[in-house]
Amino acid sequence: MTPSATTDPLPGLVGFATALREAGLACDAHRVQAYLAAVERLDVADPAQLYWAGRLTLCADPDDLPRYDQAFAAWFDADPPRRSRSTAQRPQPPKLAALVAQHEGEGAADSDGEQLSVAASDTEVLRDRDLGELSPAERRHLRELFERLRPRLSTRSSLRYRQARRGRLDPGRTLRAMLARGGEPGRLAYSRHGPRTRRLVLLVDVSGSMNPYADSLLRFAHVVTRAAPASVETFTLGTRLTRVSRQLRQRDPERAMLAAGHAVPDFAGGTRLGENLRAFLDRWGQRGMARRAVVVVFSDGWERGDASLLGEQAARLRRLAHRVLWVNPHAGRAGYAPVQSGIAAALPHLDRLLAGHSLATLERLLVEIRDA
């Protein structure tokens, strides 16, 4: 596979880019063009320079780097320079990678959806039915009901000023208006801080115990995402943390669900809520995603082993976020008490513990989100 030095290197380089695309990197024609331009300007006989030419032009995300290293080693039959160190030194991704490695193969993607078609049942009854106990036909009907939800996110004050009748004097606009009148003073212009959508972060537990609800909750996440694509972020919690925001931003619900299912490797596997939450906060939350945001955790709070890490991370989340809501499908049942180790550890750090087992309870959740 190694292109020899005497032949035209172009097919080899383009082939490498194709191999990267198959490995999941977004190297489009524009990037390949840049790659070829970079190769032209470097000494490609040196494997290190060949490596950097591609890494600088074809990668666009720290997640791309391990895949690039792998593809580079396979294609050019050369070790990427500093590979061992670079993986050891990237502090965030290895934590995620470590989680995957330990649990590889635990739970496969649940791709076969229900294909049954049965007559639709009564809407009002369906609204209060437990999402985990629906028949395939009811599930289909519910999807239509989901489409009719009109989520609205809460707002906060933006730093940007907007025109207003009252507020701060806007000298720029006032003077511009005067200029238009040849310097005659006129009405004063004012501005004030405009509203801005507050970010919403959804963390959906997709472990085995949440399996009956995972599909509906992700659909719910899709509906909310479509209402404000730029302000909603969704992650799944299982044996590892997976970001599915991008997948859920697609308009078509079936496509979005398919893409999300594809992205999440651990449907119905185990849970490591504490570690997942830490991975989220380390990599995303603390850097800004959770700051001033409304964070909603969908989970039954079953934590394997010691729950102290979960408590610690929930406290950390509470300090970063504007509101932390925990939605537990079991919380709506009669006789429910938050005694599971996980929820018990997290409870002191939550703003609200809500039920989330039916459409009606999810509608109530939307009201909470709007008023947060």
Added chain:
Amino acid sequence: MTGDTTDTTDTTTEPAGSPEKLAHVLEGIGYLADEGVATAAYLAIRMRKPLFCEGEPGTGKTSLAVALADGLGLPLIRLQCHEGIDAAQALYEWDFPRQLLHLRALEAAEGGHLDVDTAEQSLYTERFLLARPLLRALTSAPCVLLVDEIDRADDEFEAFLLELLSENAVSIPEYGEVRAEVPPLVILTSNRTREVHDALKRRCLYHWLEHPSVEREIAILRSRLPGIGERLAGQVAEAVHRLRGMELLKPPGVAEALDWARALAALDRAELDAAAAAATLGAVLKYSEDLDRVRARLDTLLG
């Protein structure tokens, strides 16, 4: 598609004949670039593409731009992004109060008979144009333009920046087009608080910066703090390296390592022992949880 693949030589490429030469130039002014950084900067200069730097805080993203400006002998123009930044703060603004004064002065001089067209023309001239960093970068190119923490700006601003970067020109309705004769060398940095749009990344070279290795960190400490002893530099670098492996809320960057070494030097410590470490830990760790965790394991930190 406007991929710029023209190869040209101009004053900006002069000290950068190859990545090694560029690294050498940067080393001369105290920035120790590893192979990746040197290649990235070299390609950014030669391909005239903006360089998009991401990485943990404290890995030298911003100082790379400062060092490049210094090393290439170009002026550095810095645009610090923040939420709500708009064209008026980043690109240009008209100086309305002065325009108004000028207009009144003209009126007084002409005795009330103002020629509207000439008066208007005299208003929209360079005199009254307040150039903000991006416009200054276009007019004073060749230069190094640092767009710092682009992830803090809104996505609308990103689209605006994208347009400017691909055209290297901007048109001001009342004034005309301002085009850079030589495109500025653009360094964008991001801390990944938010995903930057792919369209912007696609125009750029992408580099992920990592924390330096122990040897490199020792070299950085010794070059930035000439007075520091070899033993202390080695101990600080080793300890910082161990701290990064401790799963802290905020792993220390190079800046913290430098601060720590400075703090120890200020206390006249020639070596890092448990007492000195405990007294100065606040220079490297900024979260009380991290401090507690490390204090409990101070012996493992010092090896």
